[in-house]
Amino acid sequence: MPAARASSRRSRIRRGTVFAATGLLLLTAAPGASTAPEGRAGPAWTGSWTTGVTVASAGTGQTGFTDTTIRQVVHLSVGGSELRLRLSNVFGTSPLRIGAATVAVQHAEGGSRVDEDTLRQVRFGGERMTTIPIGAEWVSDPIDLTVADGANLTVSLHLPGPTGPLTQHRAAFATNWTTPGNETAAEGTGFTPLGTSWYLLDGVDARTVSAGSAVFFGDSITDGANTTVDRNYRYPDRVAARVLAKPERAEYGVLNTGIGGARLLTDQGPAGQSAMARFDRDVSGQSGVRAVVLLLGINDIGGTRGAVAAEDLISVHRQFIARAKSLGLKVYGATLLPFEGAGYYTPEGEADRQALNKFIRTSGEYDGVIDFDRATGDPAQPTRLNPAYDAGDHLHPNDAGMEAMAAVVPVDRLVR
Template identity: 90%
Template sequence: MPARASSLRSWFRRGTVFAAAGLLLLTAAPGASTAPEGRTGPAWVGSWTTGVTVASPGTGLTGFTDTTLRQVVHLSVGGSELRLRLSNVFGSSTLQIGAATVALQHAEGGSRVDEDTLRQVRFGGERTTTIPIGAEWVSDPIDLTVPDGANLTVSLHLPGPTGPLTQHRSAFATNWTTPGNETAAEGTGFTPLGTSWFLLDAVDVRTVSAGSAVFFGDSITDGAITTVDRNHRYPDRVAERVLAKPERAEYGVLNAGIGGARLLTEQGPAGQSAMTRFDRDVSGQSGVRAVVLLLGINDIGGTRGAVLAEDLISVHRQFIARAKSLGLKVYGATLLPFEGAGYYTPDGEADRQALNKFIRTSGEYDGVLDFDRATADPAQPTRLRAAYDSGDHLHPNDAGMEAMAAVVPVDRLVR
């Protein structure tokens, strides 16, 4: 890890999560730290993040030249200031940022911004910056109050040529480009780019909160096959429930899901293995207090059940140990049913059952989110309930994501 990235990451972090009710099974956590009931004053906390990877074939691989890239991210908790984290972790050359702005998305949506909220972004007091290969780069604090659940538009002018970009392939959010430096433009004249995020890594807000919770996983956490631009990923629905509580200590909800991710192996544009990306996607988040792990189905399906369940369990144990060594609460989520999916096999089902048994009964997690039982067809528990099936028998649809979020006891997550 480059020294600059390491120092920024340690500066950018800290903050725990989770408990009981419904399908959450709570166990004691000897030696685990206790999350505070809330903070006495404003502090930096993660409001949004994404898991980043190497570029996939297409725009991410070819990069940009003299282009404004306008992207929208959906915040969880709001605050009185914010700051961006940009990433050149997987870049092949230094990355120049010619200009950057943030603004709330216009009420009409799309590429338009609310011009009253448009703010220039600075790095060390300058409007331009150059990010070294392998580094994460944090902006200066930005004087913009953002409400809970806001859509934040981030515009980056990339003089380029950038070469391959650090990317999040499946954002399920539309983003736009236009030639030249149009970072301060209201937004008409932009062309839809697709549904990937580039270079964005995290958004922190300054607020009174109880910290942040990281939801770490694969495409199911990432929100695969949910409705584009509707923010129906299950962590988004958890955040909605947090913000709907009449009396609450707010906390950030951070989605570190990557489509195709595995516990054991590196997957290129589908992400690094679980422990390889732990520092960046878990301990590197601001105000992190706890993490939920939902991962393993791609190891099982991708090997057609040839992977050993004990190998998957060993990574879960390493994940638990690492999280607890940092004073974090760590929660296991059972793997959802997948019979009927393209990579389903009976051997794979046996692996899934073995891993779920460990998650439920080992007592090594601080608690268990039983997404398996929440989404299974009662008549055939190895399959997703039809009302929750997106059609591929693997990924829940919007209703399935809501059912997953309903398992989470949001009023007790950070206590």
């Protein structure tokens, strides 16, 4: 890059219970469950965005990058007066060098362009460059950038490489971008589409006054499979929109750790580790976490064509509940959505789904129950998705279905 061009770019960087369609919520007593902090004196770090990460899948995730800038766009929930990035080399096979990093609010026209007035350089221990050891997660220094609630944040990373296989999130349902060399400070017109996976980035925290954060833990339904790319129609995004419409003192971060293909019982490679194997990273490791919603198990059922024992699924739910409550978190069970007509549906699998949903609804072990089954089912044939909410595969909700799911989440009481 010519020196004059580099100088001009540097000058622009500033340092510095049951809840269903009826709307009724029944809560059981929650011994030890945390409540929102009273008398908050000032801002604290709160998770604003996250994703569940996995080993690399075939293609770019396996081959990695050499002397390349990747520009990734994430949709924040709560904003704040400062930010910090969370990067991951958890599944990397070699130390990961970061040559430079920047953040900026995405340009109003979208795409790879940024609002240049918001461009900030990211530092790690005061340095522009850093190396993340194999298996490690890395947190940046605080970034002096005020961002609004619900902002689209652009994160640019220069990777000198060769990186080798990357820690990734395979199905982001967001377009990301790439260009050769170190172009982290570029306005963005020279980038080309990279695809719809996130690499290395697994969290953004905001410094703000809030009631904490809530984690939505699940599989491809939580991940937003089959929703419109770049529209942020994953159901946790729609929950966040409801939360952010509340008075500021009632806001909290909404964090999505759904992974397409994930299961309760078994590791699935690029479709994620089993539920308890990733609990510490995807739940307890999140900044300001106060509640978690568990929607998981349909892939265990469908993937085995109903051969899995419902008791085994319930045992993982009980472990999840116990772990969450031991940390003072509120934990909500979400019923599995209807799936008759899906490619891996069987009558035996339906029996497992009904058994697990009965446990979630009636055991009293959760702090509350969110009944997505009833909210999304076809009134004329409850074992199928409502046709108005079906993305076409009889398993995943479409954009309207995601809205229907979000509408039955008890946003006023979730973290309290």
